[in-house]
Amino acid sequence: MLNNREEDIDMNQLTVSELLELKKFTFHLIITKINGRLVKKEERDSAIISDGDEVIVLHMISGG
């Protein structure tokens, strides 16, 4: 699940960084979570996403 939607990716496992590249999340300010747990920027290369995990990728945009 990516951002509350089913997502089929033809890989057993991938890291958060690989997912961001695959799904073309290029925005510089983003927040990532796996199964409700925050994944900080420095952890994205090592944080593994497995089949069935709930992943959240959020863009931060200025304005308020």
Added chain:
Amino acid sequence: MEDCYIMHFGEIKEKIKDKVIGIAGCGGLGSNCAIALVRVGIIRLIVADFDCIEESNLNRQYYFINQVGRKKVYALKDNLMAVNPNVSVDAFDIRLTPDLILKIYKDCDVIVEAFDDAEDKKMIIETILDKMPDKLVVSGIGLAGWGDNNSIHTSQYGNLYICGDNIKEVNEDNPPLAPRVGIVANMQANQVLEILLKERT
């Protein structure tokens, strides 16, 4: 809506009167959201901002021309008290850091993220998700420009709610303006109200 959520205004006010709402940032989102919450019966707020009111803020923020130059937190407190003199507002004239967020918002039922800058939004959301994961947060993201009403919506990710279009960033061609900022701010207030009224206590 389920029957058990049908309430008179008196019942609504009774249910939310002891709730504490944190407002992080008192610009366009924070000032308008706080006003809406006080109008429906919230009487305890914790507000924080380090900025002073500038004339350019008056195109969207809930301040008045005679308040230009004043600290936003104190002017907002006055404006909230002008709506309801019984409101209790803890006003912090500070730039929020992760440590201060944990300290001042620890007793809040819901925190409204109302910063302007994307870096600050990231900082507070990450701080809360990481250090106070049980806390409910209602964030405003994507509100610049005008028109395009139907792009504005709310998404829920666990304890984090995001109101806005998630797309339009403020820049020279997309200034923040009262209508869209007000819509998102009031959507945040509406989400806070829904959370509080659906709480089973």
